Amino acid sequence: MEPVTDTFARPLHDLRISVTDRCNFRCVYCMPKEVFGHDFEFLRRSQILTFEEIERLARMFAGAGVRKLRLTGGEPLLRRDLERLVAMLAAVPGIEDIAMTTNGVLLARKAQALADAGLHRVTVSLDSLDDDVFAAVNDVGVPAARVLEGIEAAAAAGLGPVKVNMVVKRGLNDTSILEMAGHFRGTGHVLRLIEYMDVGASNGWRLDDVVPAAEMVAAIGAEWPLEPVESAYRGEVANRYRYRDGGGEIGVIASVTQPFCRDCTRARLSADGRLYTCLFANVGRDLRGPLRAGASDADLEALIGRIWGRRGDRYSELRTAETRESPRVEMSYIGG
Ligand code: SF4
Numbered sequence: 001m002e003p004v005t006d007t008f009a010r011p012l013h014d015l016r017i018s019v020t021d022r023c024n025f026r027c028v029y030c031m032p033k034e035v036f037g038h039d040f041e042f043l044r045r046s047q048i049l050t051f052e053e054i055e056r057l058a059r060m061f062a063g064a065g066v067r068k069l070r071l072t073g074g075e076p077l078l079r080r081d082l083e084r085l086v087a088m089l090a091a092v093p094g095i096e097d098i099a100m101t102t103n104g105v106l107l108a109r110k111a112q113a114l115a116d117a118g119l120h121r122v123t124v125s126l127d128s129l130d131d132d133v134f135a136a137v138n139d140v141g142v143p144a145a146r147v148l149e150g151i152e153a154a155a156a157a158g159l160g161p162v163k164v165n166m167v168v169k170r171g172l173n174d175t176s177i178l179e180m181a182g183h184f185r186g187t188g189h190v191l192r193l194i195e196y197m198d199v200g201a202s203n204g205w206r207l208d209d210v211v212p213a214a215e216m217v218a219a220i221g222a223e224w225p226l227e228p229v230e231s232a233y234r235g236e237v238a239n240r241y242r243y244r245d246g247g248g249e250i251g252v253i254a255s256v257t258q259p260f261c262r263d264c265t266r267a268r269l270s271a272d273g274r275l276y277t278c279l280f281a282n283v284g285r286d287l288r289g290p291l292r293a294g295a296s297d298a299d300l301e302a303l304i305g306r307i308w309g310r311r312g313d314r315y316s317e318l319r320t321a322e323t324r325e326s327p328r329v330e331m332s333y334i335g336g
Contacts, residue, residue: 001301003065006277006311012304013235013265014068015061017054018335019082021271023074025103026139027127028203029167031332033139035202047272051081053291055088057269060300062094064308066267070099072335074271077106083117090118099123101165101336105142107150111157122154123163123192128176129183137173151189161188163251168211169196181220185247192238192251198319199279200330213254217241220250235265259316267308268334275304276334278313282327284334 005011021043026033049057058069069089076082089098097120104124111122124147128134131143151162164184168174177193184191193216198205220226224247229240237260238251254260268276273288285307290300315323 001063001305004305004308006308006313008262008312008314010235010263010265010311012061012065012267012308014070014267015058015066016070016072016266016268016335017058018072018074018269018271018333019054019076019079019085020048020074021333022078023103023332024078024105024140025075025142027125027137027167028139028172029137029169029196029205030199030203030336031330032202032204036332043272049269049271049273049288051085051088053273053288054085054269055092056297057273057287057291057300058089058092058095060297060304061267062092063297063301064304067094068097068099069095070101070335072101074332074335075103075106076100076335077102077110082110083113083119086114086117086119097121101125102150103138104147104150104154107147108153111150111153111159115157115159119159121163122159123165124151124154125165125167126151126180127166127168128173129179130176133173133176137167155189161190163190163192165192165194165253167194167196168216170209170211172209174211177216177219178223181224181250185224185243188248190249190251192253194253195256197255197279198324198328199336200328200332202330205324207256210256212257213239213252214257217250217252226250235263255316256319259314259319261314261317264313270329270334275307276329277308277311278315279331279334279336280315280328281313282329284329 099121101123126147127137129144134144135141154162180191196210225244226241227244229242238253240251242249274284275287276284
């Protein structure tokens, strides 16, 4: 099959695979407890794609042009034997890069096995080094030290340099920006500051709670002078900066103030096999049904090609009060 492009000539290059909708955190900007409480109905085991089904779909996506896979959740490390899936995906022809996004709490135990199985890189979410602030964000009282242990274990296993994602919400953890920058400077790991986004329908997003990327870069630059770095490839989400004194790099992901939809090459597969063509989509197309109904490889590839070929998503570029009214899939369900 020929690599496919969408209605804006954006190729299908990256596939984010959610392997579970469950998480051991309740981050207030993603999975607030009030919504994702004890009685929340998560996907049942029978609804979730098996490793064999994920591997088969990954082969179909590779046929359509995907070269980069990212494992996500919920929290992907809650899925048992994840290293077995990594090894299966590492053998898929055409796949050049396998990464994972995790909250890092279970990483210290798993990093070496994942690296041995073929995982290339990890991105770890950490929203503050101040335990009170971090506990207020993750809402399950986990201290930052547990995540830092995971980052060090990942580096020791050869999965570094680690990208450290920090979602910044004004009034919640914006006071932690300089401490985080100071901590990761000179370590080789890359701190990435993410503008708080109106993902899903549960986090009560307000524009006033967004700290613009320019403000975050200015705050860090005032302490340690920065200079911009060219993007390494089309579709790179972060705007990159390096410290002039050689202290390494930071990144900012500015979906609200500097949207990057024009180069978005990412598709998302939910744990129950629905294909989403945008983080802010409201519907996903079912691939599990045809898969379990015996569809051929050619049928599945054609279906993926048709869905992507009709894609016209650019939510962040069109974000208005009106578009914000439209229902959106929960980030925890499609893995950010
Ligand atoms: S808003 Fe949608 S189209 Fe735009 S960059 Fe994000 S995922 Fe891509």
